[in-house]
Amino acid sequence: MSDPVSSPARPGAAPESRPDVRADWCAIDFGTSNSALALADAQAADGVRLVPLEGADVTLPSAVFYDIEDLPRGAQAPRRLYGRAALAAYREGREGRLMRSIKSILGSALAGQATDIGAGHAVRGQDVVGHLLGRLLEQARVAAPDRPLPQHAVLGRPVHFVDDDPQRDAQAQAELEAAARAAGLREVAFQFEPIAAALDHEAGLQAEERVLVADIGGGTSDFSIVRVGPQRRARLDRADDILASHGVHVAGTDFDRHIDLALLLPACGYRTRGPSGREVPSRIYFDLATWHLVHAAQQPSRVAEIARMKGDYADARHHARLLHVLREQLGHALLARAEGAKIALSDALEAVDAVAATAAAELAVDDIERGLRLPLDAPLALAALQPDLRRIADALEETLRRAGLRADQVDTLYFTGGSTGLRPLTAAIAARCPQARVVHGDRLASVARGLGLQARRLYGA
Structure with a gap:
């Protein structure tokens, strides 16, 4: 079983304390379009740093290319390329199979189905997820060669992997957890991605506020209303600060x-x-x-x-x-x-x-x-695009309703996620909270940083 923090019914709840755990943790933002990884860093002001995953880039496109070109006869498995290298191999016309938007298969029949990748080889959807998570953990070793491979991790998850189907939603989280363990992690906790973004936003605040986080990535559009501020950030159990969360499986x-x-x-x-x-x-x-x-x-x-x-x-x-x-x-x-x-x-x-x-x-x-x-x-x-833009903006209204708040009671509207670069989308959302201060976080990295803060509080000293 995962930590209590992983429970969608009570996100942010504190697990038992682990005084023996110090730096063998990581945080993973496994996204539909891009992924990121955070590690402990005693030199950083907040104890967290993002790891370069491909050159100097701290994000990796969530893509795997199974390369069968010139594959030696009898080879156990095709060579795997990841991220931008995977996309480049596909564009160059190399023989093989590109797998992208991998997160979208979680909770569906595709997770357990085998896909033919050529030369007599096949791969299950869930194994593709595990391969990509394994690549992220390999980069953790590259970034911190003096440390053991992380054994504990906080992974981000959307508010809903699957809309209006709690059973398939739970199945999707279980599949992601199984893939993470297969990649080498011993303990896995989960946090809602928009709440992780709220934690990142909170790090720079000098006063308390109600923040409505709009986290719109490649696969889901998620909203959370969270009380944040300097007096709250040291608390491990933030369940009471989460006023509402809601999302729809519509995005980039x-x-x-x-x-x-x-x-x-x-x-x-x-x-x-x-x-x-x-x-x-x-x-x-x-x-x-x-x-x-x-x-x-x-x-x-x-x-x-x-x-x-x-x-x-x-x-x-x-x-x-x-x-x-x-x-x-x-x-x-x-x-x-x-x-x-x-x-x-x-x-x-x-x-x-x-x-x-x-x-x-x-x-x-x-x-x-x-x-x-x-x-x-x-x-x-x-x-x-209009029907989807309206559906996403309506999800914001539902989040307010669940929190029992009016739009004018939101102090800050915080945007994160790759799809918030689409101006008509952010304009449609901001129009629903016209009095809120609008803040644009790091579209591709704020969730990973927030997950890192959660992991440091959960597993750190």
Whole structure:
């Protein structure tokens, strides 16, 4: 069993004291898009430091590439590449399998299913999680070679791995804990990610306040309302300071999906009609636009099925482009293009005249067809995102309701998570708490730092 701190019913509760534990701990922010690791550091003012995971970067894209190119006959397992190296190997066209958005499989049937990675090898979804966690722990050894490998860890978790399904949510946490133990950890505790961000925010405060943390990453949008301040930060048991938590399983990868469907995949026939006047089947496009389903969409049986559907397309170019994407396994590349379009859209909206800034913008999609250029249609993209933006903002309202607070009783609205770089999203959230002070934390590192503070209080001296 995990520590009581891991219980979603009472997050922040203090476990039994461990006076024998000093520095053999770590904190892991295992994210849908990026991950980070914190260790004890006696030289740091707060006793915590983030570990460089790839060069000087303290974040690692949550991606694993199983490289089977030139794999010696009889090899026990393919070589594994992680983070940016994994993405680079995929872009270079090396033979193998890219696994990304791994956190999204927790709590689903995919966690226990084996995926073919080529050359007679397969890997279970939960084992992919363990491989990535193991890589993070290896970097802990690199960063602190004079210390033993961490045996105790606080891991972040979303408020809900799975919406409206407590059984699958508990299953997802159990799967993450099992993967962490398989990676070498002896004891695992959990903390809600938005509460970890609140702890990081609290470190610099001089007065008490109610902070509403909006932690919006790649897979989930989570909110917590927490009492923080200098008189509270030394307390190990913070359960009474957590006024409410709520979240929805909608975030950055969903935005990528909507932009892929709205701006890119119509060039491959999505939402077009065939000679009979009926719309072409949509399922293949939905799978291609979902990070953790791309592999299934590109299986030979699916490709053969689509190849037989040429007569369903009024424009033969659409069918040819779709087949090219499937046969060349370009689904992840298109989603990366969609992610880039999302960032370009957000940057353009910072301009005084957002419409003019995006009117002439284009997306280069040579992946689909050499020389193909598609417009970066800002109104179309924003319209595609609106239902999710409203659902996320509504989750904030539900968090206030659970805390028994009005919006004007929130002192600070604290943003963290990679997707808070999307300006329309943060604007929609801030509009629900117009009187609150808006603070933007480190989008990719504040949760890891907060988890590190929790781990230091839990396992440190």
